[in-house]
Amino acid sequence: MNHLASSQSTSSNASAQQAPINHHPDANMLVEYASGSLSWGLSIAVSAHLQLCQHCQQQHAKLSALGGSYLSDTPKEAVNDDAFSRLLDSIDKVSNPAQHKAAAHKAAPQNEQAIMHTMANAKKAGIKAEHLPRVVKKLLPPQLRWQKISNALKSARLITGQGEHEVAFHKISKGGKVVEHDHRGLEVTLVLEGSFSDEEGIYCPGDFLIKEPGQIHRPTASQNQDCLCLSVCEAPVKVTGLLGAFINPFLSIKPA
Amino acid sequence: MSTTTPLTAVKPGEQRTDTWSELLGRVGKIQDQKAFKQLFDHFAPLIKGFCLNNTNQSFGNDAAEEIVQEVMLKVWQKAPSYDPSKAAASTWIYTVMRNARIDMMRRNKRHQTDNSPIEVDDLWDEDSTTGPVVQFQRLRDEEVVQASFKILPNEQRQALTEVYMKGKSHSEVANETGLPLGTVKSRVRMGLQKLQAHIAGTAHAKVQA
Numbered sequence: 149m150n151h152l153a154s155s156q157s158t159s160s161n162a163s164a165q166q167a168p169i170n171h172h173p174d175a176n177m178l179v180e181y182a183s184g185s186l187s188w189g190l191s192i193a194v195s196a197h198l199q200l201c202q203h204c205q206q207q208h209a210k211l212s213a214l215g216g217s218y219l220s221d222t223p224k225e226a227v228n229d230d231a232f233s234r235l236l237d238s239i240d241k242v243s244n245p246a247q248h249k250a251a252a253h254k255a256a257p258q259n260e261q262a263i264m265h266t267m268a269n270a271k272k273a274g275i276k277a278e279h280l281p282r283v284v285k286k287l288l289p290p291q292l293r294w295q296k297i298s299n300a301l302k303s304a305r306l307i308t309g310q311g312e313h314e315v316a317f318h319k320i321s322k323g324g325k326v327v328e329h330d331h332r333g334l335e336v337t338l339v340l341e342g343s344f345s346d347e348e349g350i351y352c353p354g355d356f357l358i359k360e361p362g363q364i365h366r367p368t369a370s371q372n373q374d375c376l377c378l379s380v381c382e383a384p385v386k387v388t389g390l391l392g393a394f395i396n397p398f399l400s401i402k403p404a
Numbered sequence: 405m406s407t408t409t410p411l412t413a414v415k416p417g418e419q420r421t422d423t424w425s426e427l428l429g430r431v432g433k434i435q436d437q438k439a440f441k442q443l444f445d446h447f448a449p450l451i452k453g454f455c456l457n458n459t460n461q462s463f464g465n466d467a468a469e470e471i472v473q474e475v476m477l478k479v480w481q482k483a484p485s486y487d488p489s490k491a492a493a494s495t496w497i498y499t500v501m502r503n504a505r506i507d508m509m510r511r512n513k514r515h516q517t518d519n520s521p522i523e524v525d526d527l528w529d530e531d532s533t534t535g536p537v538v539q540f541q542r543l544r545d546e547e548v549v550q551a552s553f554k555i556l557p558n559e560q561r562q563a564l565t566e567v568y569m570k571g572k573s574h575s576e577v578a579n580e581t582g583l584p585l586g587t588v589k590s591r592v593r594m595g596l597q598k599l600q601a602h603i604a605g606t607a608h609a610k611v612q613a
Contacts (some may be wrong), residue, residue, distance in 0.1 A: 186506070
């Protein structure tokens with residue numbers, strides 16, 4: 149992987165019990181994320197990976213520094229004369245102490261409640277939510293609706309406020325094999341719990357896989373644990389003709 | 405980390421990046437309004453210039469002024485969480501600006517965002533970094549990065565500039581320039597690799613010194 153610099157940090161402090169993360173977003177995807185042009189759907193996957201991966205956090209920090217240097221080198225454009233006084237007015241409005249206190253008071257318990265609620269729901273849905281990246285925790289709906297895709301595979305869609313990508317949990321039951329399948333668009337998979345393998349390797353929590361259209365693979369979950377993944381797929385191009393109606397909306401499964 | 409040759413280019417009459425970081429730190433700690441005014445005078449015209457240069461979104465003058473207001477308000481509000489040991493002020497303000505731009509674009513397509521459980525700051529979360537060793541490393545790298553991207557060959561620097569400055573995705577750059585997507589991607593990657601080599605070289609030189 150073409151990363152900006154060699155990682156010198158040998159997982160000194162955090163999560164030493166976890167297997168090392170071997171698969172990362174490529175440099176191009178990280179650049180698009182850092183500069184803000186990566187789509188919302190893919191940014192969810194990258195963000196979740198970053199929250200698990202110190203190495204990519206450092207890469208991202210460097211890419212942001214590059215952005216900072218672009219900002220510093222930009223030709224200046226004078227702002228309106230009243231810009232600063234307008235800003236001070238806004239600051240006065242938002243930092244009104246009474247309002248501030250009320251807002252904080254309102255926000256804090258709600259947050260805690262929401263988190264407790266999320267955890268409880270996740271547990272019901274069979275997910276150990278404590279280990280999930282923060283952004284994924286936030287995406288957990290009150291009720292996860294699992295849809296069976298095959299004997300070994302089920303999925304649950306997540307609402308993310310965009311229509312370009314399908315964002316979903318996929319769960320492969322322990323030892324389960326997913327039918328060999330192709331990808332109609334770019335598909336990103338982030339392993340969250342358990343592990344799976346395919347022809348090219350074994351993937352553990354934090355690993356980030358990119359599959360391009362035409363890359364066929366056949367994932368198999370490890371024997372000891374169900375494997376939970378976050379997946380982000382380019383929403384299927386509207387298929388014209390009769391065939392479109394029969395194609396599974398989540399995966400185009402090739403009959404094996 | 406004291407070196408005789410300054411890593412960041414300091415033009416005559418201009419203040420060093422460290423000054424801005426120190427000022428931003430003061431805004432965060434003691435809500436220093438004077439420091440904030442100095443930051444505003446420096447960064448507001450840069451933010452506006454950055455937005456007007458951004459050819460990917462058609463920012464008029466008014467929209468650029470609004471972004472300036474929004475970004476600098478966020479800077480004031482978020483300054484207490486700014487840690488000078490983690491990032492230079494310019495980098496930190498860049499990330500605040502990036503998030504504000506993404507937010508503004510999303511608000512323009514409101515029908516999609518209404519039911520989103522996550523917001524821009526959940527996805528681009530600068531507070532999620534860990535470990536003091538990493539933080540120290542980070543600041544040093546950051547200075548080197550800022551100095552070294554200027555040594556890149558033209559086409560690589562251009563590719564990176566399209567992506568950062570103009571806010572374009574790789575495929576947008578490919579469409580507009582007529583270059584194959586693979587070429588755009590490899591120019592960006594090679595540019596980053598060159599930076600890596602330069603950073604590694606500088607780090608090595610420092611250890612030797």
